[in-house]
Amino acid sequence: MKRLLSVLIALALFTAFPVTAAASTSFVTVATTNLRYGPSQDYSVGDTVPKGTSLAYADDSDYDERGVVWYRVRYQGSYYWVSSNQVVRSSGGNSDPYSDGSYIQVVADSNLRQGPGLGYSVVATVSDGTYLTYNGERSTDDRGVVWFSVRYQGGNCWISSNNSRIAGSGGGSSDGSTYVVVTTDIYLRRGPGLGYDTITTVPEGKSLTYTGRAEADSRGVVWYSVRYQGGNGWVSSKYSYLT
Numbered sequence: 001m002k003r004l005l006s007v008l009i010a011l012a013l014f015t016a017f018p019v020t021a022a023a024s025t026s027f028v029t030v031a032t033t034n035l036r037y038g039p040s041q042d043y044s045v046g047d048t049v050p051k052g053t054s055l056a057y058a059d060d061s062d063y064d065e066r067g068v069v070w071y072r073v074r075y076q077g078s079y080y081w082v083s084s085n086q087v088v089r090s091s092g093g094n095s096d097p098y099s100d101g102s103y104i105q106v107v108a109d110s111n112l113r114q115g116p117g118l119g120y121s122v123v124a125t126v127s128d129g130t131y132l133t134y135n136g137e138r139s140t141d142d143r144g145v146v147w148f149s150v151r152y153q154g155g156n157c158w159i160s161s162n163n164s165r166i167a168g169s170g171g172g173s174s175d176g177s178t179y180v181v182v183t184t185d186i187y188l189r190r191g192p193g194l195g196y197d198t199i200t201t202v203p204e205g206k207s208l209t210y211t212g213r214a215e216a217d218s219r220g221v222v223w224y225s226v227r228y229q230g231g232n233g234w235v236s237s238k239y240s241y242l243t
Helices: 002-016
Strands: 026-029 033-036 045-049 054-063 069-075 078-083 087-089 103-106 110-113 122-126 131-140 146-152 155-160 164-167 179-182 186-189 198-202 207-216 222-228 231-236 240-242
Touching: 033 069, 045 078, 054 078, 110 146, 122 146, 122 155, 131 155, 186 222, 198 222, 198 231, 207 231
Parallel strands: none
Antiparallel strands: 026 054, 026 087, 033 045, 033 078, 054 069, 069 078, 103 131, 103 164, 110 122, 110 155, 131 146, 146 155, 179 207, 179 240, 186 198, 186 231, 207 222, 222 231
């Protein structure tokens, strides 16, 4: 009887004071987003959240049949999965991750378009490393990809977030202040593509020093140049993100 009473007390204490996941990493939605019960669009929707919602990362990720990475997240006490196309890593508690920074840094040769989507005409092509003035406006296309409105040669146009990132008002970060975080066990390769030899495997959660270079492969996937264990290599943006 005493043993049963002890168990009941322990259970009561556990439910009264639930264990919370570490909040070291969180994501912010960039549009109205469906949270699903599994890592693909084939799973049922568990909840729908508005743009700017903060989601705690639950230390798990997976990719669907399209190669899109999904993150397991915690929201209002429940666990769901969210597409990496619909979130960005939280920037120090700011509810709007795109409000900081005056520039867009191009991380791979990219087309500038008249509107926020691949269906719009190409205005110009800009090279890797170019900085563009950010207009503070963004839009999500029918694939869930975010596009940034920028100024270029006196006019306004749009660039995909797949080939660019928000930079600080100073036009970029200093050497060593930017990292690539790996979201699953990943191959480090000798060049920016699947055709290059594997150097080693980097474990999930590892933070790698970003060298400032990025290139797109023949499929249009961006690869980041990083430093790891004293050498340089490349990792796919499908399984990592800049921070």
